[in-house]
Amino acid sequence: MNSFAQTQRSITIGFGPGYASSEIWKDLQSKLVIPTEIVSITAAQRYNPALILLDHHLLREMDFPQWVEEFPEAIFLGTDSLNIDADLILSSTLPYKQTIKLLEMACYQWALKSEKTERAKMRETSFRYLNKLADISISLSAEDDLMTLLRKILTEGQNIACCDAASLFLINEINDHERELVFKLTQNDSMDFPFEEMRFPLDESSVAGYVALTDGELNIPDAYQLSGTVPYRFNQSFDRRTGYRTKSIFAIPLANKQEEVIGVLQFINRKKARSLKITDEKSALAYTLAFDSDINVLLQALASQAGIAIENTILQNDIKALFEGFVNASVAAIEQRDPTTSGHSFRVADLCVGLAESVSLSNLTRLRNSRFSDTEVRELRYAALLHDFGKVGVRESVLVKEKKLPAGSLESIQYRILLAKERLKTQSLSKQIAMLRNGGLDESRFAELDKQLAVGTDMLDEFYRIIVEANEPSMLEEDNREMLDRINAYRMESQDGDLSIITPEELYLLSIAKGSLSPTERKEIESHVVHTQNFLNHIPWTKEFSSVPTIAAAHHEKLDGTGYPYGMTESEIPLPSKIMTICDIYDALTTSDRPYKPAMTAERAIDILVDESKQGLIDTDLVQVFIDAKVFTIIDTKEYSTSPEFSCFSHHPCDVDLHDDSHGRHD
Template identity: 40%
Template sequence: MKPLLVACIGRTLTPAPLGRRDDDVEVRRVHVLPRATALDANRPTVILLDRTLLASVAGDRASLEELAAVAAIVGWGDTGEDAPRDDFPQDLLTSFVPGGAAPGTVITQLRGGFRHAACLVAARNAKAAEGERYHELTELTRVGVALSHERDLLTLLDMILSQSRRLTASDAGSIYLVEREEDGKPATLRFKLSQNHSLPNLPFTEFTVPVDHTSLSGYAAATGEPLVIPDVYLLPDDSSFKQNRSFDDKFGYRTKSMLVIPMKSHRDEIVGVLQLINRKRSAETRLGSPDKVQWEVISFDRRSVELVTALASQAAVAIENSLLYEDIERLFEGFVTAAVTAIESRDPTTHGHSGRVATMSVGLAEAVDRGGSGRYSGLRFSREQLRELRYAGLLHDFGKVGVREEVLVKEKKLYPHDLALIEHRFAFMIQGAELEFERARAAHLLRYGAMRYDEAVRELEGRLRARRLELEKYRRAILEANEPTVLHEGQFEELQRLGEQRYVDANGEERPLLDERELRFLSITKGNLDESERREIESHVTHTYRFLQQIPWTRELRGIPEIAYGHHEKLNGQGYPRQVGAPDIPVQTRMMTIADIYDALTASDRPYKRAVGVTEALDILHAEAREGLLDRELLGTFVDARVYEAVQAAA
């Protein structure tokens, strides 16, 4: 662009060329002084300010100052004036041309003015470039901070590609991630994400390309060097890599300029490849025709390469961190799965319970997040909080590893070995009755011979039969009392009578039919556990809390111990183990409590109780809510959203 000289119409300049050639400088004649906004700030401009042009601004100092900021102002005196008059803005003048000055003087002064004008343009450009660099640096810092906070890999990749396209005004782009062999060497690149401003609804399918020199992305990954290509259709014939035009042919797109950047970690390892397509003059333009592509698409310049390379380095670290975080999540998921397996291997009757509780707890939280009722209407849960709740649900019963297995799997009031011992006593007593029958029959023969033998045997058989019936009655009473049901008053009295029964053991010593411990177990009024066993079972909550406290949880998961600790507490303070009330029970724990009770009621694998149907289970939950034990609003959401159907579908 030629420099510009602005002068007043009617005054004659020197006939000598202002540049090396006559047409090196454009001369523009004007009636009035132009405003600064009418001039091209990027064009070196000199204004010859004489009395006529000065008068056109009527002493407007501000206008003159604005002009001096974008152009060199050279004063031009009238004939006989060797110095600027007092009304001239002398502090704003670059130089002064006396009236009637020799051509050489005029040219010297004007060329000095153009040098000053060029300096003004350079200073403005430098300031603009500084501002642009500051903006770029700020943007890179902002993007880097954003990348460091995102852990979901697909969201992270989308952010990387979007920001790269925004910084370079690219129409499209894609990201490939490295897949490694067992020895850690890059083997293939997996196509993970694509974006296209002109074709926003493209179908997406993952595929892999080898890390070699046959493709653009493979070449960048193999060499670690960026590729800057003005037009991929014009690659040299001897180029090892080629552009696959199948996409362009299929969707009517025209890929032209490309920037392919390897994403390197701080260890200089290739993590993936960032590929940007069709840098545009205007970021919002859609490339809908070949003419648009021809005019709008430009090459990626050096600054674009620098910017994207800097962003790619940050992206590589963020991707590595995200992949590492995923590995840690998988590792922890494996630990949780192993822990749940350990719990359920000790108590097979509750197989699947922890998983179902976790599923329903998270389902209830998601239902509340979508639109809870009452005081929970504005409650929201993040992805991390849902994961925290899920892990708490899976591990809420882990403390059962600290409970004796015989107590944990106890099905009846008596332990199997206790019942076997009692059965042995009955068998012994029946055997004793039969032996007594044989003794009495033999004694009759020895004493009386055949006299009245048949009559005696019938009498002895009657006694034996009566004894057997009596013992069977006792045995059935014990078996009935052994069931984990509510003990009625009549059964309790019968047990008391059984406790008074005696028998003679093999050593001839008289013993009670039921010892004190057996009688205590059989006299349990509800369920199958006595008080000490119940306390031992209830201790699993404290064991769980202490175990979970030992784990160095991340910040997002540190609430797991507290959530799991309260799953047997009640809002009215009548739960266990701490008997805390509503203010001390977190909302996540309240959700888990509802899920835990529902599953305990409906589970069909508990031998010590019958499973109830969905309707009856919900009725029981509503009854507990009315009594102030459970959260009524959360239970309402649990029922309205049919959260329980999630485990029914899984089953």
Template identity: 35%
Template sequence: MNTELDLAAKFEKLNTIGIALSSERDLSKLLRMIVREARSLTHCDAGSLYIVFGDQLRIEVSQSATLGESKLTPITFPIDQSRISGYVAATGQWLNIEDVYHIPEAAEYGFTKDYDRAMSYRTKSVLAVPMQDHEDNIIGVLQLINALDQAGEKVPENVIPFRREYVDLVLSLASQAAVAIQNARLILEIKTLFASFIQFCTAAIDARDPTNAGHSRRVRELAVRIAEAVNARTSPPFDRCKFSAEEIEALSYAAWLHDFGKIAVSEAILTKGNKLSDEKVETITLRFRLAKKSLKALAAAGTISPEQRTIAGRLDNDLKLVLDKVVPGPISEGEANRLRKIAALKLDGIDDMVTPLLTADELENLLIPRGSLTPEEYRQVQAHVEHTADFLRQIPFSGHLEDLANIAGSHHEMLDGSGYHRKLRGDDVVFQARILAVADIFDALTASDRPYKKAHSIDSALGILKEMAAEGRLDADIVDLFTEEIRTLEDE
């Protein structure tokens, strides 16, 4: 073997490995990749990777061609110079040992045979190098075990010492790995920070509208489940549509935050259950009582007019109607007319009565035909999606999160243009937003979020989704896929 040519090829390979390491963002995959590549570069049977945490060292990866990759939970131990890994971590010196069973007495480090005994293994040659980042901080130790001339040879029979030329090679790999680890850690930190920020945002919405609590979390779970189901499909219409891990992450964030804009909607509107608040109902009741008392006094004094007598005779029934209609529900034309008449009654001049029994605002609320919101309040609730998009646009997302504002801000768009707030149609509604729409409507239907609103059964909710798909409002393929997923969930 031409050693120089061999080494040149290995340095060439090192470059390729360096590029691969720097593009791996998943920390645990990265750590495994480092050990795997270092082993293949030096033809050794086994390798371990230790990471420094303060004054502790934690074994993160342990691979061996003979024993396989151990799935041990990471073990942490103090940085102790008497161990090989501890010595390298503490001093920053690399060690290239021919046979760990014959370490000279004078050496500061030693080798314990516990692992070998437990695993019936024989550790012989060891090359342990510090992993130093660009600021020379030792962030870990890469330990390679049992060099072989060719991969696949037997341990311990064919074990040879690590070639001296490999030390520089492995040191170089270790420092590239250290930088990649630092980058991956930084990205992980940012992700964790962002994830806690999102949880905080969601908690803030939940706190403002407890009847909606858990909605964002459930919508996220459902949306991610749909995306994963899309990925699992091998037949049309989803066989060519695959989400990357980063796209699923973006969808997950968009789902967490889709209703964040509710933070800008008045709490009184968000939590409005009845058409009028309890305080307003109390004021109206007092007004009726006062009117009754005043009219009674007029009657006793003999100064009551025939119109006033008629009013007095109807007051109890009128109040009953008002109280009935405070609760959301259907209202007949006859009832609406009676309410209008009550609001139009002239009570001025009767003792303290200067206001009508029902103000214009109270009448407008009582006449709401469905739900509890006036058209203006409804508009304000709908505006939450615009607020969500505006809020997310303020955050300078880049890369795979760039489209977050568009995805989250389109969750109420319908494919036929009947949604809001941009009234997008068809292909203008991004796929991820179509998924959100299905998950959002399903959760809104099945979770009872208002005391007066009964939750739909799963069958009924799926029926409504199917109808909406048939009307061209929701994506029919997503609704079909979602229905299958929900059925599977029910069977689980």
């Protein structure tokens, strides 16, 4: 038995009842060899012997090929009288000791075969787990949503360990001297229950806290049988509340690249099979296993990958939050300069996101291949939020120009009219004095002079009324246009030369057909798009957001080439810019925060969008999706910052093209 004893493996030899009386079993029986009589297939299945010595009785139970099929790993023995193709044939003519040696050799052969099979299985299992860990690593590194990542970590850990439950804790830095443990997520195969994130002090009183502070693992066979000498205790409140029974626990720290502990992974109740349910103490004691070293090595590898993946994801989220904060701060800065249009950029961004997502779901033929990824939607959102940043480059005097005349001009005209009135009075009095000096007191002539003075002053009053009316940013009436020509032609002689009521520049401004901006000023407002593009080009965008400047710069372009600043045509305008154009126009038409025009109803604004699409100015299919998907309703249920009172006037750049004569219907 020496050669076999070296294997240190216990072997059961099953023999049929025909060999039960043999003395050989007494000599073979030891701690490593267990001879056992089997009288049926059921008994054989119960003992699962390594060696099976068949006899006529067992062969009547089942044919030899069926025995081989039922016990593929066993070594079969038989006598020459059975006439079967057994692995080893025993002969009744062999001496007793030779028979024992043959049986020992058969045991040794099975042990070698078994070890070889197990090594092959171990290699296969190791290879499978290495591939699995590689796949897990790729999957974890690709995930940028923290909660999705944490769920993946717990799920993969449960798969590896074949355990019923898993929990994840993260360390939160409250300040430089204080930290807390955040119970971030838990999963349980056997029961569903509501989970809320919890926070508690980071100390050694809990299993997770101890692991986090000591940076060491804990492998606990039974959470209810902890030694009184350990500082930590298992919290049984969940078990008491739900009837669950926590037994085996393996807790392992999560570390970042700097080998600093950032959290704890806790695996609970390793099971004999993943499908088994643990609902009470009885099932827990029957189905659970302790976590062994082979499994724990794999969980350590998972924890190593998970710690770095969590750190990377948190860092990415922090960078995103930082950039979102920068964008929001930039928009807030824009709106502080122009409080009358507060909320416009955020509304346009929400509309753009809604329309892009609706386009991705559209079945319209031309849009069927237009599908926006999450990254492309974010890129469009950033472009929409920052599309008006360039108005910081527009002169304040133009941006806040409320009337056609610049500030102070109307007061100067009023002064000239008062001066003209005084000169009319002076001229009339001079004529009356001259008549008195000449000795002629003609009352009718005096009355005529008074009447002429009254007519002259009334005319000047009417001039001023017309100027004030023409100065408003409304449509210039034809009668007022003619009156402005009369006012411009008005002259009064004086010692300093002829006196005019308005200057050529003032006439030019008062003659603006609609709105308060001159063509030059309108061009300056329109230049905000170029300023926006120049500003956005200075931001070191990552590759996935590199088109933000281009998208934002084209939101005032029209499909027929009549837009600005570059006069791009349909094929040149990016699809995201076409989306932004529609959303920008809709918000400009329907918003109630413009002091210079009333808000339109959604129905009226949609009619205008349809009309513009029919004229070939904006994309017909995008307008159709905007309407069919009711994208415009997205902003109805959200609150946006607004200016409570119109304390000052300000032109919104996106409204400039709504003031043209060709778009007069917009107002």
